[in-house]
Amino acid sequence: MKYENSRKFFEQAMNIIPGGVNSPVRACKSVGSDHPLFINNADGCMIFDADGNSFIDYVGSWGPMILGHRHPKVTEALSFALAQGASFGAPTSAEIRLAQAVTEAVPSIEMVRMVNSGTEATMSAIRLARGFTGRDTIIKFDGCYHGHADTLLVEAGSGVATLGIPGSPGVPKSFVEHTLSLPYNDADCVREVMEKQGDKIACIIVEPVAGNMGLVPPAHGFLEILREVTEKSGSLLIFDEVMCGFRVAYGGAQELYGISPDITCLGKIIGGGLPVGAYGGKREFMEYIAPQGPVYQAGTLSGNPLAMSAGITTLEQLKKPGFYESLEEKSARLSEGLKKAAEKAEIKASFNRVGSMMGLFFTDKDVKNFADAKTSDLDLFSAYYKGMLQKGIYLAPSQFEAGFVSAAHTDEHIDTTIKAAEEVFAMLAR
Ligand code: PMP
Numbered sequence: 434m435k436y437e438n439s440r441k442f443f444e445q446a447m448n449i450i451p452g453g454v455n456s457p458v459r460a461c462k463s464v465g466s467d468h469p470l471f472i473n474n475a476d477g478c479m480i481f482d483a484d485g486n487s488f489i490d491y492v493g494s495w496g497p498m499i500l501g502h503r504h505p506k507v508t509e510a511l512s513f514a515l516a517q518g519a520s521f522g523a524p525t526s527a528e529i530r531l532a533q534a535v536t537e538a539v540p541s542i543e544m545v546r547m548v549n550s551g552t553e554a555t556m557s558a559i560r561l562a563r564g565f566t567g568r569d570t571i572i573k574f575d576g577c578y579h580g581h582a583d584t585l586l587v588e589a590g591s592g593v594a595t596l597g598i599p600g601s602p603g604v605p606k607s608f609v610e611h612t613l614s615l616p617y618n619d620a621d622c623v624r625e626v627m628e629k630q631g632d633k634i635a636c637i638i639v640e641p642v643a644g645n646m647g648l649v650p651p652a653h654g655f656l657e658i659l660r661e662v663t664e665k666s667g668s669l670l671i672f673d674e675v676m677c678g679f680r681v682a683y684g685g686a687q688e689l690y691g692i693s694p695d696i697t698c699l700g701k702i703i704g705g706g707l708p709v710g711a712y713g714g715k716r717e718f719m720e721y722i723a724p725q726g727p728v729y730q731a732g733t734l735s736g737n738p739l740a741m742s743a744g745i746t747t748l749e750q751l752k753k754p755g756f757y758e759s760l761e762e763k764s765a766r767l768s769e770g771l772k773k774a775a776e777k778a779e780i781k782a783s784f785n786r787v788g789s790m791m792g793l794f795f796t797d798k799d800v801k802n803f804a805d806a807k808t809s810d811l812d813l814f815s816a817y818y819k820g821m822l823q824k825g826i827y828l829a830p831s832q833f834e835a836g837f838v839s840a841a842h843t844d845e846h847i848d849t850t851i852k853a854a855e856e857v858f859a860m861l862a863r
Contacts, residue, residue, distance in 0.1 A: 499760075
């Protein structure tokens with residue numbers, strides 16, 4: 434494959450955009466690529482770069498594209514909305530419709546506020562939890578990523594893990610001294626900390642299915658313990674479902690595991706590919722937000738009509754009978770196929786999957802937390818990434834990201850992917 438145009442664009446971009454990209458992991462630095470692919474267009478599960486190369490896409494814009502790219506209903510809804518005007522900075526009925534769809538899907542959400550990104554959703558949810566409880570300290574988990582707000586950039590996953598940044602310059606120590614980061618899936622540790630300091634904890638925020646250290650499912654009983662200890666201490670339990678919301682089930686991880694958090698953060702899928710985030714929860718908490726309550730949060734483009742229409746239409750499609758069953762079948766086919774391919778080539782690999790979110794780690798350990806994820810052989814991952822790309826398979830360029838299957842992937846696409854992996858694993862084994 435030739436990448437001349439991508440290379441040329443990257444050179445131009447490097448001059449005027451920091452690192453040549455508008456979000457760090459896109460630069461593909463950690464896998465040793467000297468440039469990312471510049472994308473021209475995408476359709477269904479296929480993505481096409483600036484040199485005319487085509488790839489089967491398992492990034493799906495990092496999660497939102499659960500229907501695949503350019504779903505005709507979403508495109509139609511967007512064209513209709515655009516014809517009415519791009520933004521008004523005033524309420525529209527579309528905001529009510531998306532809020533209704535979200536509250537119907539996720540019963541723990543009685544009221545919801547739209548924002549523009551996952552980062553805004555988690556940042557605002559934390560402010561609400563602190564404002565409501567009058568407490569400052571928050572608990573998060575190592576390897577979970579909740580966006581780039583100051584207080585949450587502690588032991589964070591995703592790009593922070595990929596680039597090996599311990600925290601970030603520019604975040605004053607005093608901003609993070611109220612953030613405790615504990616090992617994911619370690620219920621004893623959470624109990625111990627909550628027994629000692631529970632009355633000082635505003636909230637526990639967690640990715641109920643962790644997708645930013647690769648994919649790590651919650652251990653049996655872990656989420657239950659979080660619910661129990663927060664209830665006991667009067668702290669709020671925040672599920673960051675920006676990635677897993679509407680992904681692992683229509684009602685998200687909370688439906689799948691039967692746990693009702695106090696506040697839920699959403700993003701990605703609910704915007705159908707447009708910039709959206711949301712946070713919602715029980716009425717008593719949400720009524721604490723301005724203008725109804727004292728906790729301030731605002732946004733010029735929040736509830737943007739284009740984003741609302743893409744979100745509403747996406748959720749309509751997800752609601753159709755059999756949608757998640759079919760996605761589960763495809764995802765199981767892919768995961769099983771990759772597992773067998775790795776076994777055949779005698780590659781040490783560990784696989785995790787929840788629905789259409791999956792992770793493959795080059796380690797013989799069962800990956801249950803960030804420390805386990807970090808035992809993965811990153812050089813082997815880079816070689817796997819590059820080998821797959823060369824065979825027309827577009828994966829996230831980092832060990833510490835999840836892969837996503839969409840409704841647009843067919844068995845044929847999946848079998849092509851497995852065959853590519855067989856060849857790449859065989860090459861790696863040599
Ligand atoms: N929370 C989670 C769980 C995420 O996966 C992400 C982004 N990958 C965020 C928050 C931040 O969302 P955004 O990039 O839209 O700010």
